[in-house]
Amino acid sequence: xxxxxxxxxxxxxxxxxxxxxxxxxxxxxxxxxxxxxxxxxxxxxxxxxxxxxxxxxxxxxxxxxxxxxxxxxxxxxxxxxxxxxxxxxxxxxxxxxxxxxxxxxxxxxxxxxxxxxxxxxxxxxxxxxxxxxxxxxxxxxxxxxxxxxxxxxxxxxxxxxxxxxxxxxxxxxxxxxxxxxxxxxxxxxxxxx
Amino acid sequence: xxxxxxxxxxxxxxxxxxxxxxxxxxxxxxxxxxxxxxxxxxxxxxxxxxxxxxxxxxxxxxxxxxxxxxxxxxxxxxxxxxxxxxxxxxx
Amino acid sequence: xxxxxxxxxxxxxxxxxxxxxxxxxxxxxxxxxxxxxxxxxxxxxxxxxxxxxxxxxxxxxxxxxxxxxxxxxxxxxxxxxxxxxxxxxxxxxxxxxxxxxxxxxxxxxxxxxxxxxxxxxxxxxxxxxxxxxxxxxxxxxxxxxxxxxxxxxxxxxxxxxxxxxxxxxxxxxxxxxxxxxxxxxxxxxxxxxxxxxxxxxxxxxxxxxxxxxxxxxxxxxxxxxxxxxxxxxxxxxxxxxxxxxxxxx
Numbered sequence: 163x164x165x166x167x168x169x170x171x172x173x174x175x176x177x178x179x180x181x182x183x184x185x186x187x188x189x190x191x192x193x194x195x196x197x198x199x200x201x202x203x204x205x206x207x208x209x210x211x212x213x214x215x216x217x218x219x220x221x222x223x224x225x226x227x228x229x230x231x232x233x234x235x236x237x238x239x240x241x242x243x244x245x246x247x248x249x250x251x252x253x254x255x256x257x258x259x260x261x262x263x264x265x266x267x268x269x270x271x272x273x274x275x276x277x278x279x280x281x282x283x284x285x286x287x288x289x290x291x292x293x294x295x296x297x298x299x300x301x302x303x304x305x306x307x308x309x310x311x312x313x314x315x316x317x318x319x320x321x322x323x324x325x326x327x328x329x330x331x332x333x334x335x336x337x338x339x340x341x342x343x344x345x346x347x348x349x350x351x352x353x354x355x
Numbered sequence: 356x357x358x359x360x361x362x363x364x365x366x367x368x369x370x371x372x373x374x375x376x377x378x379x380x381x382x383x384x385x386x387x388x389x390x391x392x393x394x395x396x397x398x399x400x401x402x403x404x405x406x407x408x409x410x411x412x413x414x415x416x417x418x419x420x421x422x423x424x425x426x427x428x429x430x431x432x433x434x435x436x437x438x439x440x441x442x443x444x445x446x
Numbered sequence: 447x448x449x450x451x452x453x454x455x456x457x458x459x460x461x462x463x464x465x466x467x468x469x470x471x472x473x474x475x476x477x478x479x480x481x482x483x484x485x486x487x488x489x490x491x492x493x494x495x496x497x498x499x500x501x502x503x504x505x506x507x508x509x510x511x512x513x514x515x516x517x518x519x520x521x522x523x524x525x526x527x528x529x530x531x532x533x534x535x536x537x538x539x540x541x542x543x544x545x546x547x548x549x550x551x552x553x554x555x556x557x558x559x560x561x562x563x564x565x566x567x568x569x570x571x572x573x574x575x576x577x578x579x580x581x582x583x584x585x586x587x588x589x590x591x592x593x594x595x596x597x598x599x600x601x602x603x604x605x606x607x608x609x610x611x612x613x614x615x616x617x618x619x620x621x622x623x624x625x626x627x628x629x630x631x632x633x634x635x636x637x638x639x640x641x642x643x644x645x646x647x648x649x650x651x652x653x654x655x656x657x658x659x660x661x662x663x664x665x666x667x668x669x670x671x672x673x674x675x676x677x678x679x680x681x682x683x684x685x686x687x688x689x690x691x692x693x694x695x
Contacts (some may be wrong), residue, residue, distance in 0.1 A: 190405040191396050237400050315402050335402050338428060339421040352421045357665035360689045365551045366493040369456045377554035393554035415461055
């Protein structure tokens, strides 16, 4: 049933996950279609003053090509997914804050919360290319958050900004019972795991 | 991706409420529109299933399976106090 | 007619496959024997659940293709190329196998004679499945109201239940109208092209006739048809919709 394969390299597949070569599309709502003219990315919240980039400014930022494994809480894992994007470290450069958390917010209203320590130090990106092509809207384009060391619901599609917060504020799935942190290697799928 | 509609969650809602719910009318807490559950926009390919108001697009219902627990959160979709009564109406 | 859906009872049960029938290159009908089936209304559906050896489960809803009066429960499944469940149901399931399902489910998208008419059914692709149940049920009754099916398919070979629909027209007086959207025989007497406003205006009863309308198929088709009917003056509360999600039409 389905297109799941036997585990090729067990050490790369977190507990309870199945490998897939597809890239399933999961969504809690209709695909937003924000034109690049309207698009902007904002880092705001508990900082001195917000920082914003237009699309043109954003793709002119230093970018990286990365290859990472991704793990969805619905149990599929995809190895060696290739992306291009801006490191969140770059976006937070020069930002002074006492915040220890942030909320990623998106077109369509989706949110997810993260600890600052989960996004800095080369752990996360805002990605705008997948597999060498501009990121398709159904996969979160023009740009999505990419936090591969956590379950993929934290890699918010259609991301438009990061709001730094002093307190941890559960995002969409977190407030419906999904785990606040979401480490696939500890199988933190649901609250209480 | 294309949405389904409330017919797609009929089984889950029957299990939760104990009665047939697709014809039940409720109102969206965001915009006030009244609609039958069958006409909600349902997004079923996600960590949970999300039903949205077909008028304003806001989330009105979220169905999750958390471990062994099946939950139906319909805080944003105001149903009559006795869902059983409304779902037995035939138009 | 057995009134289905007793309050509070919706349990998973096992049905045994008694017959398989290929309706089109992509669609297969599955006839099931169910010991505890309570009966159903035309238009209702079942949830089917597959469990893999490793415990992984996948669940999908399928409209019931059989009428309440029929001996066996019939589901008609379209094979979706990237599907998780349909390739198994259309390709691997064999007579004698068991299938886990629960039902009948649904009340909004069901039709009984008591609801009246005229009865207009508009289908895109595999959206015709619940209408087979409705037409077969309608044909066994008094036919107090006229029934009309407007059914859109890509080509003649994609028309599900083609012979049966022609029989319902010839023998029972159902008004069956087909439209083919991608290719049609040179001498095709039916409609050609998509279910657009012109075709709907031509085929649907006028709004003053106050038909009870059921629309079923891929989401985009259903929404376009429903909104066009409302534009043509039909009462939105008399237009019922069931979206199947994107399929190959």
